[in-house]
Amino acid sequence: MVGYILNLLxxxxxxxxxxxxxxxxxxxxxxxxxxxxxxxxxxxxxxxLIALHVSTSLLIxxxxxxxxxxxxxxxxxxxxxxxxxxxxxxxxxxxxxIAFTVFSEWTSVTGGLGGITGVPVATIFGFSLRSLGSMLxxxxxxxxxxxFAIFALVRTSFGRNLRAIRDNEVAAAAFGxxxxxxxxxxxxxxxxxxxxxxxxYAFHVSFVNPESFTIDASVLVxxxxxxxxTGTVFGPxxxxxxxxxxxxxxxxLTFLPSRDLASLQQIIYGAAMVLLMIYRPSGLIGRANVxxxxxx
Amino acid sequence: MLFLQLxxxxxxxxxxxxxxxxxxxxxFGSTRVxxxxxxxxxxxxGYLFYYLAERLHLPWWAAxxxxxxxxxxxxxxxxxxxxxxxQRDEGSFFTVFVASFGIAVVAENVIIILFGASFVSISTxxxxxxxxxxxxVVSYLGMFSVLAAALLFVFLNWxxxxxxxxxxxxxxxxxxxxxxxxxxxxxxxxxxxxxxGSLLVAPAALVATCVTGLTPTAGHRVVLISIAASIIGxxxxxxxxxxxxxxxxxxxxxxxxxxxxxxxxxxAFIILFAFILARPSGLFGNxxxx
Numbered sequence: 001m002v003g004y005i006l007n008l009l010x011x012x013x014x015x016x017x018x019x020x021x022x023x024x025x026x027x028x029x030x031x032x033x034x035x036x037x038x039x040x041x042x043x044x045x046x047x048x049l050i051a052l053h054v055s056t057s058l059l060i061x062x063x064x065x066x067x068x069x070x071x072x073x074x075x076x077x078x079x080x081x082x083x084x085x086x087x088x089x090x091x092x093x094x095x096x097x098i099a100f101t102v103f104s105e106w107t108s109v110t111g112g113l114g115g116i117t118g119v120p121v122a123t124i125f126g127f128s129l130r131s132l133g134s135m136l137x138x139x140x141x142x143x144x145x146x147x148f149a150i151f152a153l154v155r156t157s158f159g160r161n162l163r164a165i166r167d168n169e170v171a172a173a174a175f176g177x178x179x180x181x182x183x184x185x186x187x188x189x190x191x192x193x194x195x196x197x198x199x200x201y202a203f204h205v206s207f208v209n210p211e212s213f214t215i216d217a218s219v220l221v222x223x224x225x226x227x228x229x230t231g232t233v234f235g236p237x238x239x240x241x242x243x244x245x246x247x248x249x250x251x252x253l254t255f256l257p258s259r260d261l262a263s264l265q266q267i268i269y270g271a272a273m274v275l276l277m278i279y280r281p282s283g284l285i286g287r288a289n290v291x292x293x294x295x296x
Numbered sequence: 297m298l299f300l301q302l303x304x305x306x307x308x309x310x311x312x313x314x315x316x317x318x319x320x321x322x323x324f325g326s327t328r329v330x331x332x333x334x335x336x337x338x339x340x341x342g343y344l345f346y347y348l349a350e351r352l353h354l355p356w357w358a359a360x361x362x363x364x365x366x367x368x369x370x371x372x373x374x375x376x377x378x379x380x381x382x383q384r385d386e387g388s389f390f391t392v393f394v395a396s397f398g399i400a401v402v403a404e405n406v407i408i409i410l411f412g413a414s415f416v417s418i419s420t421x422x423x424x425x426x427x428x429x430x431x432x433v434v435s436y437l438g439m440f441s442v443l444a445a446a447l448l449f450v451f452l453n454w455x456x457x458x459x460x461x462x463x464x465x466x467x468x469x470x471x472x473x474x475x476x477x478x479x480x481x482x483x484x485x486x487x488x489x490x491x492x493g494s495l496l497v498a499p500a501a502l503v504a505t506c507v508t509g510l511t512p513t514a515g516h517r518v519v520l521i522s523i524a525a526s527i528i529g530x531x532x533x534x535x536x537x538x539x540x541x542x543x544x545x546x547x548x549x550x551x552x553x554x555x556x557x558x559x560x561x562x563x564a565f566i567i568l569f570a571f572i573l574a575r576p577s578g579l580f581g582n583x584x585x586x
Contacts, residue, residue: 264405
């Protein structure tokens with residue numbers, strides 16, 4: 001039972017990092033990405049490959065994965081962020097679909113549909129993170145660092161530029177802000193922070209396969225921040241908490257057929273997204289004044 | 297010879313893509329709703345067709361008509377019950393998008409519960425191929441899809457050029473305020489856009505269910521193709537979206553000539569990127585709009 005709870009808490013921390021990094025672009029910059037699971041996956045594969053072939057130290061795997069994700073994010077953001085927001089949605093959806101193809105087809109590197117198994121235990125400063133407790137401590141520390149980084153970033157002039165662009169792109173450009181550059185940087189930072197979650201995930205579950213990084217995973221992360229509240233610091237963490245506790249709660253409702261539980265969860269998330277958009281677009285702990293956050 | 301066969305296959309695929317894309321462009325162009333659930337309409341039509349024809353053994357034409365009608369009803373009800381309440385509060389582009397996405401997720405999983413996650417297809421003698429000379433083979437359904445696309449586009453052209461509603465819809469995409477000024481109701485007009493847009497995607501869903509089969513997650517791909525084709529053709533241009541769909545279908549089919557089939561999906565994405573990089577306004581797009 002303790003193991004189950006520790007495991008759940010680790011997954012919640014990892015999801016909190018994922019949701020926080022996606023919230024950074026959706027909530028503060030108004031850039032909608034459907035490719036977050038793709039970057040999560042790229043980081044997880046990178047982490048797994050580094051662990052198997054180079055070093056098991058998190059201090060090597062995480063920075064390398066962050067750099068790779070940031071650079072790859074430029075591939076979609078450089079062309080598509082020059083133009084309107086819709087283009088980025090499409091480009092990221094395309095990237096998400098293509099990422100799955102690459103994960104499952106590029107067998108010499110990714111191991112195809114079987115994935116990469118037997119990722120060794122992570123180490124940090126020479127300590128082995130064999131026990132769940134130590135892994136949880138590291139995950140929570142990463143969550144805190146990522147959350148603090150985002151908290152600090154949105155308070156710099158860069159963060160103010162982002163919000164200015166979110167609220168009125170034309171006005172921001174008129175004030176001499178380099179809109180395309182600011183947005184591109186924001187996406188690169190978001191992808192890099194997302195990479196932290198990917199590496200932790202690869203080490204925690206000790207195998208990676210394409211199934212974990214489909215569009216469904218992107219949907220899940222988006223549901224977390226929309227339910228929790230976009231553009232808030234703790235909204236994504238609350239969302240991650242709700243979305244992980246919901247399946248745990250559903251398993252107690254024994255009258256539900258267990259076969260359909262995964263689908264039922266997705267239905268609940270989807271319905272929550274629809275109802276929140278109609279009645280409370282700013283999320284559970286978002287600003288009550290809708291127009292502040294969402295009108296363009 | 298392989299090249300010619302792939303060209304013919306690509307034309308059939310392109311006709312289906314063109315139908316999806318023009319339906320999407322019709323809705324997006326005149327109502328500015330980023331209708332992610334367009335793919336859901338496709339999946340609903342396909343599964344209903346499968347259920348009626350394969351499980352209840354209705355004649356295929358009755359099953360197809362009922363499924364297409366259900367698709368139209370779904371589109372119009374979404375507009376009335378979901379998009380309208382959101383837009384009443386000045387909902388932004390992304391609020392609408394998230395809600396539409398939510399509906400797509402709900403529908404996808406309801407279908408998984410009802411029919412299972414694996415793919416379904418309908419066996420029909422119409423998919424049997426016949427030689428049209430020189431060893432090139434075509435199925436009746438392939439011919440049907442090209443014919444259906446051509447007929448629907450002729451109808452759409454007539455509708456948008458000659459009828460009052462059609463003219464009003466074109467006006468709505470150009471200048472909604474002016475339409476309101478003339479005493480027309482944009483809300484009412486948007487229902488027509490959703491009805492026609494959903495009707496256009498129906499034949500694509502019917503044919504694809506017979507030829508390639510259908511999965512509950514097929515909707516995401518339909519949306520990707522539709523938007524990619526709209527961007528290639530130029531947002532706001534129906535002809536452009538149709539041509540964009542045709543280009544994507546041909547490219548995807550011809551890619552098999554040189555690449556393994558697993559990568560053919562990537563081709564649509566690469567073409568989309570080339571356009572976003574080099575000509576974001578698309579083939580027929582209005583440069584000022586971008």
